[in-house]
Amino acid sequence: MKMKNLTMIATMLLMVLTAPGTYAQNYKQPVPSIDANGKVIDAKGKHIGWVTSEGIIKNAAGKKIAHIDDQGNAVDAATGKKLGKASKNGTYLYHVQSGASDSLTVTVPMNGICEVKDQHGKTLLLVHENYKQYGACAMHCLKLKNEHKDMKMK
Template sequence: MKSFSHIFLLLGLLSVSLSTMAQSRNYKHIAQSGEIKDEKGLTIGTVSKDQIIKDFNGQKIAFIDNQGNLIDAKTNKKMGRMGKDGKNYYNAEGELEFKMKDNGNTCEIFNAAGKKIGDVHSSLKASACALACFQEKHRKHS
């Protein structure tokens, strides 16, 4: 009887750890230094204090203008913008793409469906829209 309960406990722990790994699959992080890291902790880009977003090769891919718009560096087209409340990011079509929730020194970032996709240091939350540059749909067009 004990061995069955141990097996169920082990299976339960395994399923919890697998679901946690699945939830963090596309989890990204913007550190206080401006480094943008992927789910493995690898630096995939940076955002400067001047709001310039670069990929891991140091190539400028986008910037945030003084009105909070995320602008593609190649095309000069608006990719989206931070909302007036500073907690929501809308894509170029005006659709909610992600929202932020303050959590101490960081702000957690959730996609429109409510799934956590990353976090940003609170000192850089105005730069959180930089994460949109590293989403799959934007990388395809680069």
């Protein structure tokens, strides 16, 4: 009798401990990500590029499309024009054609993963903590390149 009660209690405890993790995962709205190797994956699961710990951003074929300079500016590899600013805390200020600016913020790592959020708090990207500083910048540049939009913004 005691063994049956002990098994039932252990089973309920396991269910209680694992339940919060299942609610945290949202499979209906996939989010782009950057893994521990710097591989950038879009929301559909397609490999679209790479980012290095030195701040070099490459497309999926390995061609350099942008980099982060010593002042934290994202610089287009082809034109040398500034695309935005990557701050040390991972916040990314980017410029748009109209001259206005917008920003993306990065959360502190949870289990090695940071969330990149827009000004409304919506998660736009999951990035490994190794690429926290450059992740938002890399995703922004690669997304524009893959949509065949001009990265020359300033």
